[in-house]
Amino acid sequence: MASAVSFFPVEETSKLAALMNCEADIQTLLDAQNYDEVYLKFAKNSGALLDAVPPKDLEKVYNLLIAIVSQAKQDDLPDLVPSIINPIVSSSAENAQQKLKVLSNLYNSLESTSHIRYTVFLAIIQLAAQSNELDVLVPTLPQLESFFPVWGVELDESRRMILLLSEVLGNDDEFLNQSYEYLIKYLKTYPQSKNAYPRQVQDTAVKAVKQALRLPAVTNFSDLYALGPVVSLKGTNADLMALVEIFVSGDVKAYRAFTxxxxxxxxxxGFDDAALLKKIRLLTLASTACGVSANDGKSELLFSTVSAALEVDNVDVEEWIVNGIRSGLIDGRINQVNKLVVISRATHRVFGEKQWDLLSDRLSTWGDNLKDLLQVIQNAKQAAANQQQQQQQ
Structure with missing residues (x-):
């Protein structure tokens, strides 16, 4: 049964068909009111537009194509849309910005709950990667995963897109941190399991571990180390996992012993030993700062203690403390006269039972202090009220 038709501007439709070199066929189908085949013909021949249309007109012409094809039955769109996007993605990187606009317009023409939006967005990722236009893509990524349930995306589909994002972002040095984040998101989709993971998952786990070790910005290794696919590497990549364990909770001394x-x-x-040594020194600094005794919520860390823990000369300690502050691992104030740093905050590399107990104690202390403060305020209010009452009498 032919679908209803509401938009077939005669002149524009004829020109569009001529650009695709199928004008006679389209006219025959229109005369027979075989509109389903019209949509199919336009979609399958749309690749011809890439060569027939000047770049400045590409978006306008494709908008006409989209307007026509979008009238097809919803059940037919999953077959029609790929016929439009595949030639665009597989074409050369020329005129990439115009092509990305076309794909964006196609995406926006679909219902917000349409699963086909997933297919189009996948094509946008591929085209942006091929044409080095990742800057266009990155701003949209923070909301991407919230769309998955709206589009009705299956688990395997979400994994495919997340892994693709990691791969394409990893090809640009500017986005290496985001690439790593998507590797972690991908691995998190696999539950803890004692059974073997697929080879691709294991390879991705190895890649994530190596990325974490290489990237200066990655200082949290405990979450990575707890992932099921990463845990499974203990049996196949024992030395690599031994190194990771050092970055989870070890120190400079342990790293020296490993090397x-x-x-x-x-x-x-493919690791830079100097870079790894710098990272483990910063992590050791964080652990050392956490380990000093607290006094009224603040801790004093002697330069000599830092020098011994990091295995650096005394003259270099201040620089390492500054690096630790810049990395966000510690906060503190350097006292050059007394050769110490007053630590106001330090990052716990492993947050276990001991750390929970410490947090509980501090919260209890803060709670008691707040109670005392509230009592002081209440007493002051009562005293003011009594004084006002006496003055009125």
């Missing part, structure tokens, strides 16, 4: 035992490991795995 002594495995002198070629860093080079064989």
């Amino acid at each position: 002594k035992k495995h002198p070629s490991f860093a080079k064989d795995n």
Whole structure:
């Protein structure tokens, strides 16, 4: 049964068909009111527009195509839309911005709950990556995962898009941190399991671990280490996991021992030993800052303690403390006269039972202090009220 038709401007439709070199066929189908085949013909021949239309007119012509094809039955769109987007994605990187606008317009023409939006957005990611236009894509990513349930995306589909995003973002040094974040999101979709994970998942886990070690901004290794696919690497990548364990809770001394035992490991795995040493020193600084005794919520960390823990000269300690503050691992105030730093906050690398107990104690202390403060305020209010009453008498 042919679908209803509400938009077939004769002149524009004829020109569009001529650009696709199928004018006679389209006219025959229109005369027979076989509109379903008209939509199909336009969609399947749409790739011809990429060569037939000047770049400045590409968006306008495709908008006409989209307006026509969008009248097709909803059940037919999953077959029609790929016929439109595939030639665009597989074409050369020329005129990428115009092509991205076309895909964006196609995306916006679909109902907000349409699963086909997933297909179009996947094409946008691919085209943006191929044409080095990732800057166009990145601002939309924070909301992306909230669309998955709206589009009715299945788990395998969400994994495919998340992994693709990690891959394309990883090809640009500017977006390496975001690439790592998507690797973690991908691995989190797999539950903790004692069974073997698929090879692709294991390979992705190895990639995530190596990314975490390489990226200066990554300082939280405990969450990574707890992921099921990462845990599974203990049986297949024992040395790599031993190194990760050092970055989870070890120190400079442990790292030195590892490199002594495995002198070629860093080079064989594409790591920069100097960069790894810098990172473990910063993490050791955080642990050392957490370990000093607290006094009224603040801790004093001697330069000599830092020098010994980080295995650096005393003259370099202040620089390492500044680096620790810049990295966000610690907050504090340097006292150059007394050769110490007053720590106001330090990042716990592993948040276990001991850390929960410490947090509970601090919350209790804060609660008691607040009660005392409220009592002081209440007493002051009562005293003011009594004084006012006496003056009135």
